[in-house]
Amino acid sequence: MTSKHEGGIESTKLITQLETQTISQEQLIAIVKNTYVELVEAESKCMEVVNSLSSQSETQPDNEQWEALIDQHMTLLRIHHTFFVASQHPPANQALRRLPSKYAMPARMWRHGIHSLLELLRHRLPHSLGNMRKFIDLTSSKMQLYYRTVPAFEDIWMECLGDLGRYGMAIEDDDIQAKEVWTSVSRKWYLKASDKVPTEGRLYHHLAVLARPNLLQQLYYYTKSLCVPKPFSSSRKSIMTLFDPILNPKGAQHSRSIDVAFVKAHGILYSNKLPSEFGLTVDTFCKMLENHIGRTTTSRRRVESGYCIAISNCCGLLSYGQDDSVILKAIRPQHAEEATEATTELGKATSESKPNRTEEGALKLFEGTSGVVLRRLGDPNTLPYLHVVMVFIFHLSRYSGAMSFIEGTFPWKLVSLQLNALLLSYREHHRIQDEGFPRQEKEPAPRPLPEDFAMKGLLWVDKYYPLDWFSNDKIDDDEKYFEVASMTDHRKERILWLGCRIAKSGKWLTYDETSHQFGVVADYDSTVTPGASDDEKGESAMDSDGDPVIATPESSDDDE
Incomplete structure (x- = not known):
């Protein structure tokens, strides 16, 4: 502190530091x-x-x-x-x-x-x-x-x-x-x-309860609570509070019809109620989805819908965490010491492994959804969904037993066409060809995408993200699921990088580093995708060469 003495001269007097006692x-x-x-x-x-x-229940x-x-x-x-x-x-x-x-x-x-x-x-x-x-x-x-x-x-x-x-x-x-x-x-x-x-399923169960009346969010949280390393068993019962009103013929009249159709399809798979309606429900959802993608104009709704649908479908392919799931048995290490990359043998399904009814239906829903989404080339509304699916496929590609279940019907040709469409405006080819995870060069700290936070903790992302990817503590909780304009380019690059990683195996996709074009291994060169209706496979979705047309998002003020 300073004080003035006689003559106006200032002097400084030091304050003694408070004494502290050690314990x-x-x-x-x-x-x-x-x-x-x-x-x-x-x-x-x-x-x-x-x-x-x-013990005195009547005492007040x-x-x-x-x-x-x-x-x-x-x-x-x-x-x-x-x-x-x-x-x-x-x-x-x-x-x-x-x-x-x-x-x-x-x-x-x-x-x-x-x-x-x-x-x-x-x-x-x-x-x-x-x-x-x-x-x-x-x-x-x-x-x-x-x-x-x-x-x-x-x-x-x-x-x-x-x-x-x-x-x-x-x-x-x-x-x-x-x-x-x-x-x-x-x-x-x-x-x-x-x-x-992020691996504690109980927390996602709580968030599912709080998500009411958002059907899509509820389904995403409930299914995630069952498909993390520490699943919450109580979700197996409480998820029926979401499904029962929709499976009831008089239920769900107040909700968006596309959300109802999607949740109903999962409800039938999960509960085995109304199995005869499953095929029609999937077809109904796929027909609605085409129009829904084009009409979604708000970025948050677009991104949220994409990752909620994709993650829920992937959880369905895992039979909602049931132990008899073919894919789950293939990708889940049997012992802690076997949880390394060297244990790929765990991914080989035994000859007795057969997909259960839930997995077969989930595959139909997964293929139908992917068929609709992947036909819209160049549509940024589809990228959050595609990103999640590519992460899922990338993880499964390490386990032959898991891939054998989906590789024969997954729309590889559509994926290659999507990747090539993204390459039209991309020039940093060395970044996607590099084995290292593509980070944002101008960002001082990692800035995860909204779907990164949504996927965090799931069984199939443990080897995808760098160890420090979620270390940026300067991102407010409210901002984690916000979409900003620069994220579209980051998302495109991440999808292309995943495509290159999958192509490295030489089993499903191919990538020519000279022409910078993706292709498909001959055995999987098909554009026909189960789940899409004849109309969707016709002229409205394909050009004269049989390839999907590049979609232009429709403008609409209706944010459904």
């Missing part, structure tokens, strides 16, 4: 031990009162009793916080740091400090509404403190905050605005958690 390992251990004793005592009191009130506590019980639980959360901070303190040794995980303390905190009282309050609604709102607000603030100060378990705190948001959403049936706010809050935290732990 020894012994002191930390003592704090953790003492805190744990205090924690057990506070936890016992909370459990005793909650259990007593739970008054406001004073509720407030006392809320204070007890907030005290327990405060003690838990002290325990976590002390055990994760910078000087703490590894033994101390492991204590919370070893004894599942985060789960214990949630169960006895928050969840038990929330459930008690929920079962006393509507009388307990005001106190339940108060407790949700208080615990949300406390969990954000945990999130800021105990980063070692931030993915757990994110999920807790998402769960609290769902409770807040569930009690606000009479206040639509408050319900929407809580839904947004819950979705935000689940998305953050899934970004941190």
Whole structure:
């Protein structure tokens, strides 16, 4: 600081730095031990009162009793916080740091400090509404403190905050605005958690519930929850809350017909209900899709539709994560030590492996959808779908058992024509011929595409992205799924790079590095795609040489 002396001369006086005290390992251990004793005592009191009130279902506590019980639980959360901070303190040794995980303390905190009282309050609604709102607000603030100060378990705190948001959403049936706010809050935290732990299927199940009434998003999240390394088994039952109303002849009248047709096709595959309607449903969807692609003008809707449809179809080909899936058995390592590139033998299906009914139907839907999309050469609306499918095929190309299931009917000729159409405006051929993943040269940090975030965590992307591809923490959560103009060129380049990688095998696609043209191995040189109607294979889709015409997106203000 500066001060003026006699004569107007300024002088500087240094402020002494505040003294800091170091904490020894012994002191930390003592704090953790003492805190744990205090924690057990506070936890016992909370459990005793909650259990007593739970057994007296007709007893309605008054406001004073509720407030006392809320204070007890907030005290327990405060003690838990002290325990976590002390055990994760910078000087703490590894033994101390492991204590919370070893004894599942985060789960214990949630169960006895928050969840038990929330459930008690929920079962006393509507009388307990005001106190339940108060407790949700208080615990949300406390969990954000945990999130800021105990980063070692931030993915757990994110999920807790998402769960609290769902409770807040569930009690606000009479206040639509408050319900929407809580839904947004819950979705935000689940998305953050899934970004941190992308292989955890439980988080996508929660997001599927929050996606209502968006049928396409619900299907994408439910199927993804079943096709990640840690699938969420409860999704197998709850996904029927999406399918049942649509499979009901009187259902889904309020929704977009193309979304209904698509979800219905998956519903029939998944449930085996109405199997006689599957073929007609697929044909109906494919006919609608052609017009839908041309009419979609909003970039976010276009990109979201593309990757949701593609990912859902790929999950269908995996029989929605069922163990008897031919493809899944081929690409999933049997043991952790076998999860290397050297174990390609795992991809060889045994002679007894036969596709099940779900996989056969999923293949028909996959081929029909791809046939419609790939016929629209030069249409940027189709690129998000094509990108996802190329990533899927690229992964399967390493496993002969998986590829043998789809290689005979996949529209390789249409893919080659799409790739050649993209090459018309592309000049950096060395980039797609290089083995290295094509990064954006002018970007200081990785900028993933929206469908990159959508695919993150799925079983078939583990070898696609560079290890640091999702490391850019300067991208806001709200921006991750936004489409910007420059992404179209990045997407085209990525698709071309994938085409070159697949062509390297010499089994399905070919690529001439001199003429820079893609072709098809003779055995797969066909443009006929199952699932497309005769009209779609006719003059409206093909020119006089039998090749697809280059599509020009129609202009429309109707963003369906």
